[in-house]
Amino acid sequence: MKPFAYHQPNQIPDAAKLLVSIEDSKLVAGGMTLIPTLKQRLASPVALVDLSKLGNLKGITDDGATITIGAMKPHAVVAASKLVQAKIPGLAALASMIGDPAVRNRGTIGGSVANNDPAADYPAGVLGLGATIVTSTREIVADKFFLGLFETALEPGEIITAIRFPVPIKAGYAKFKAPASRYALVGVFVAQFADGVRVAVTGAGSGVFRVPPMEAALWQNFDPSAIAAIKIDTDGLTSDIHAEADYRAHLVTVMAKRAVDAALS
Amino acid sequence: MGNVIGIGASPKRKEDQRFLTGRGNYVSDIKRPGMTAGVFVRSPHGHAILRGIDKAAALTAPGVIAVLTGEDVAADKLGSLPCGWGISDAKGVPMKEPPFPMLAQGKVRFVGDMVAFVIAETPEQANAAAELLTVDYEVLPSVVGVLEAVRPGAPQLFDDVPNNICCDWELGDKAAVETAFRKAAHVAKLSLVNNRLIGNPMEPRAAIAEYEPGTDRFTLWTTSQFPHVVRFLMGALVLNIPQHKLRVVAPDVGGGFGVKQFHYGEEAVITWAAKRVMRPIKWVASRSEGYVSDRHGRDHVTEAELALDETGKFLAFRVNTLANMGGYLSTFGPNIPTNLYGPLLGGVYMTPAIYCNVKVVFTNTVPVDAYRGAGRPEATFVLERMVDVAASEMGIDRVEIRRRNMIPKEAYPYQTPVLVQYDSGDPMGCLDGALVAADVKSFGIRKAASASKGKFRGLGYSTYVEACGLAPSRFAGRLGARGGLYESATVRVHPTGQVTVMIGTHNHGQGHETTFAQIVSEKLGVSFEDVDIVFGDTDRVQFGMGTYGSRSLVVGGAALSKATDKVVAKGRKIAAHLLEAAEVDIQFEAGQFSVAGTDRMKTFEEIAGAAYVPHNYPLEVLEPGLEEQAYYDPINFTYPGGCHIAEVEVDPETGTVTLVNYTAVDDVGTVINPMIVEGQLHGGIVQGVGQALFENAVYDEGSGQLLSGSLMDYCMPRADHMPMMKVSTHSTLCTHTPMGVKGCGEVGTIGSPAAVINAVVDALSHLGVTHVDMPATPNRIWRLLQNASLPVAAE
Incomplete structure (x- = not known):
């Protein structure tokens, strides 16, 4: 690890100011991605701006039609939240499948969404539910937020404060874990709303994406059989030592069916 | 008479007190x-x-x-x-x-x-x-695979090593094998890869x-x-x-695991x-x-052929292997795929003729050397896969073909055609025990239950033998060893009767501090708590060859046993003097020296005290002090073995293989501490399952980059990959080690990969699948199913 300055501001504007004023500074939330990167000397930020002392980033609130989760909420807390379990059980299930207990106790929803790892779980839930990313300066809908491989719509100095999830009629998540890392080799989040169905896939490509043909088929018939014959094009899917692109494409259909099953159960 | 905890007891491990309370002393703590x-x-x-x-x-x-x-x-x-x-x-x-x-x-x-x-x-x-x-x-340009490295025009690592071939080694009677193949009623063939592994201590x-x-x-x-x-x-x-x-x-x-x-x-x-x-x-x-620096393991590409007569009896076995050595020769490197591989190709069978050729090949990869099992898992995998392939092709039941070829208990000692002579064993007994323990009879019911969920269930056998207790020095010397492979132990009895043992083996997880203390406690009648085992310091321990090749108990324990015998022999002399009796009349039992037929006796502590305060002592004929040393060089390897049965369930939709049952019945000779033996078997089996289902060191051809260079990319087996294992022993005694021990450190790793892969192939055999390479990853299984002739659906 290379030396760096460490800041722990109490107010969001202070954090934003530090982030803008110090070139090569980085936000740290749970640090589950950043700290290993620092330890391997793969990143060398001049300063870390720690979000843990900022107020109001840890609540879970319910306003009936939506659930809002503070950006610093650890995965384990979301997984165990009675409110999330009651309103969006698929999202609680997703949080319970992230990493291992240590990661779930430290890693945060805001950190995961801001990092936009192509194999992370939360981006599938956020895009699949059509959530809104609330930041220090604005609100961004999920469809405009994820821009591919570790890229998001966040501007310099912009800090995620919460994620607001519309409550679906039904939702489910199915994940095929990469055997070693236990990231999603393919993860599919499916959500049924009064005005449509959303299907979001993580792990398969360079970033989370939706599958319109599956959404249309499930809108007609919210049942695994409706999508069993829908094949995903391998174009743009990842091929690596863990899985070839056509296998990932196959898994998208399998996991989508299992996600619908999970939503129905 | 203290708290004797001897051979056959399972006290908790002495060393765990410091390990579990964070008081170990590792190099990085110093x-x-x-x-x-x-x-x-x-x-x-x-x-x-x-x-x-x-x-x-x-x-x-x-x-x-x-x-x-x-x-x-x-x-x-x-x-x-x-x-x-x-x-x-x-x-x-x-x-x-x-x-x-x-x-x-x-x-x-x-x-x-x-x-x-x-x-x-x-x-x-x-x-x-x-x-x-x-x-x-x-x-x-780099060359990382053995097939590529020996091709004309391949990058050459060394100017004076043409085609990157370090040695073109062979073993066995090539002509006899060729003759047998000409007479064969059936010849079964198999090409396979033994995947490269990284030890990850x-x-x-x-x-x-x-x-x-x-x-x-x-x-x-x-x-x-x-x-x-x-x-x-x-x-x-x-x-x-x-x-x-x-x-x-x-x-x-x-x-350690060899690394x-x-x-x-x-x-x-x-x-x-x-x-x-x-x-x-x-x-x-x-x-x-x-x-990128710990020595890697395995990495073979092999073509094997088995010749059989019309009844399924093995006539001859021919094996051609390319073995990866990496960029340089490591300490034991060239020995592993040759001397620890070829001699094991007889397995537990009476195959009369065997020929093995191994081309040892340099590549642009980390040097390859011994990894738990070292050569013997590779041999077992080739042979036990081959037997299944032959059985399937000839329409003979897999257990039956094994029985027809297995060495009967009465035939030991058994000379194989590939150098080694097995001293003892009962492979049929292990097989019979495992069939019962694994409830093979009801497998059909379990398979049907899996099928009703759309899953394919398979059962796999591995009846194997290995050579351990490395090693008889004279024999090893003939094979190319440049050092001896004996072991030494010193038993120092203190004036108060406690004992410190200095031994040349090294304890890094095997529980030696417990097992060796049990041997001393049993043999000298001293309290288990009164024995300390010292190892791992050339200034404190006289000499030693260390721990590998399942040798610590077999060779080190034998040296320790001999040294305690010497202590007793000297104690008898001292007791004879003190008790004014003839030495031949002195009995030693349960920590007491007594005159036969009388109630006159001296305790072990009294004898120790007399040895160090020699006021009444035969100084003219006997030195004071009570400390003895022994070196032991085995006259043969030991040959543990057994039968492993794996049961898997395959999800055809994703290609995922789940190990649902695992049974092992092993012959490890005398068991000193059953709990520790069970732990060694558990750990060994998990490592073998890791090779069969998860682990794979992958290099990029051309650049030579290691693509699986982290725990995120190299899949180690984890607790949730494993079912509860059924492990037991069916032991015959080694005829040439002092306590009849055979060693147990590697058996699990040697027997298990073949059992698991045989089970996976069995699960998919109705689709025409005849072989699955390791690791049997979901992607690999799915690909096989895509290519299989029949549609993907449960029967």
């Missing part, structure tokens, strides 16, 4: 006054000419003390890292043995090859300076070196399974340090450097560094 930090700079290229290294910027970085390179090594005229085995081809031509410099000279031959050593006040400063080193590489490698100018002595603390061998190889052959001026300490070591049984360049560099900078130096490998 701090020396004035200690500096060392960092190795490693090649990022698989194959490159080393044009030059510019140290200037690194030398002026904060805290830097020295930067050493291959040029400094050459200037000091230091030796090459030695190989402990010299094998030869069929004509007696010795293997090609190019030098393995401790820091690269002229060329780098694998990603991770060391090019420089940076010493600074702190690890952070050393790391920062290492990044300032400018190394001028002329990158060459929990504790990464580490070392501290210190030079004391006052005594002109060096001390090296290192994560080693065999400190005396490091002292010999490094002192005598690399650094020219006299043995009495070099102390090597291997304190608590957090797992720590080699003399590594890091050890030599840090010891040499400590005198140059006149300060102690510490180096601790990162996990990532371990991936």
Whole structure:
């Protein structure tokens, strides 16, 4: 690890100011991605701006039609939240499948969404539910937020404060874990709303994406059989030592069916 | 009479008190006054000419003390890292043995090859300076696979090793095998890959070196399974340090699995450097560094053929293997795929003729050497897969074909056609026991239940034997060993009757401090708590070859047993004097020396006291003191074996293989501590399951980059991969070891990969699948199902 300055501001504007004023500074939330990167000397930020002392980033609130989760909420807390379990059980299930207990106790929803790892779980839930990313300066809908491989719509100095999830009629998540890392080799989040169905896939490509043909088929018939014959094009899917692109494409259909099953159960 | 806990008891492990309370003493826990930090700079290229290294910027970085390179090594005229085995081809031509410099000279031959050593006040400063080193590489194409390495036009690692072939080794009667094949009613063929593995001990490698100018002595603390061998190889052959001026300490070591049984360049560099900078130096490998520098295991490509008569009896077995050695010869490297592989191809069967050819091949990868099982899992995998293929092709039940060829219990000792003679065994007994324990009878019901859920269930057998207790020195010498393979133990009885044992094996997870204390407690009648086992320090322990090859109990325990016998023999003399009786009339039992037929006796403690306070003592004929030493060199290997049965369930939709049941019935000879044996079997089986289902070291052909260089990419087996295992023993006694022991450290790893893969193939056999390479990953299974002739659906 290379030396760096460490800041722990109490107010969001202070954090934003530090982030803008110090070139090569980085936000740290749970640090589950950043700290290993620092330890391997793969990143060398001049300063870390720690979000843990900022107020109001840890609540879970319910306003009936939506659930809002503070950006610093650890995965384990979301997984165990009675409110999330009651309103969006698929999202609680997703949080319970992230990493291992240590990661779930430290890693945060805001950190995961801001990092936009192509194999992370939360981006599938956020895009699949059509959530809104609330930041220090604005609100961004999920469809405009994820821009591919570790890229998001966040501007310099912009800090995620919460994620607001519309409550679906039904939702489910199915994940095929990469055997070693236990990231999603393919993860599919499916959500049924009064005005449509959303299907979001993580792990398969360079970033989370939706599958319109599956959404249309499930809108007609919210049942695994409706999508069993829908094949995903391998174009743009990842091929690596863990899985070839056509296998990932196959898994998208399998996991989508299992996600619908999970939503129905 | 104290608390004797002897052979056959399962006391909790003595060493766990300190391990579980965080009071172990590992190399990285040790701090020396004035200690500096060392960092190795490693090649990022698989194959490159080393044009030059510019140290200037690194030398002026904060805290830097020295930067050493291959040029400094050459200037000091230091030796090459030695190989402990010299094998030869069929004509007696010795293997090609190019030098393995401790820091690269002229060329780098694998990603991770060391090019420089940076010493600074702190690890952070050393790391920062290492990044300032400018190394001028002329990158060459790499070759990483054995098939590619022997092809014409392949990149050549060494100018004087044509086609990258280190040795074209063979074993067995080629002509007899060819004759048998001509007469065969059926010939079964199989091509397979034995996947490359990375050991991943929990504790990464580490070392501290210190030079004391006052005594002109060096001390090296290192994560080693065999400190005396490091002292010999490094002192005598690399650094020219006299043995009495070099102390090597291997304190608590957090797992070895073979990875720590080699003399590594890091050890030599840090010891040499400590005198140059006149300060102690510490180096601790990162996990990532371990991936590209810990010796790897396995990595074979094999073509095998089995000739059978019309009844399914094996007539001859022919095996051609290409074995990857990596970029250089490591300590045992060429011995593993040859002497520890070919002689095991007889298995538990009466195959009359066997021929094995192994081409040992250099590639641009980390050197390959012994990894738990070392050669024997590879042999077992070839043979046990081959038997299943033959059974399937001939329409004979897999258990039945094994029975028809198995060596009956009465036929032991049994001479195989491939050098080794099995002294004892009962493979049929192990098979019968395992069939019952695995409830094979009801397998059909379980298979039907899986099918009703759309899953394919399969059962796989592995009836195997291995050779361990390494090793009979005379035999090993004929095969090319350049050292002895005996073991030594000293039993020091203190004046108060407690016992300290100094033994040349090394405990790094095996529970020696418990097992060996049980042997002493049983044999001397002293309390289990009154016995301490000392190991891992060349200044405290007389000599030793260390721990590997399931040898500690077999060879070290035998030395210990002999040394305790000597203690009793001397005690008898002392007792005869004190009790005024003839020596022949002295009995020793349960810690008491008594005169036969009388109630006159002396306790063990009284005899010990008399030996050290020799007022009433036969000084004219007997030395005072009670301390005895024994060396033991086995006359043969030991041959543990058994039957493993794996049961798997395959999800055809995703290709996922789930191990649902695992049964092992093993013959490990006498069991000293059943709990520890069970733990060794559990651990060994999990490692074999890891190879069969999860682990794979993958290199990029061309660049030589290791693509599976982290725990994120290299899948280690985990607790949730395993079912509860049913493990038991069905032992016959070894006829030539003092206690009848055979060893148990590697059996699990040797028997299990074939059992698991045989089960996977069985599960998919209705689709026409005849072989699955390891690891049987979901992607690989799915691909097989895509290519299978029948539609993907449960029956």
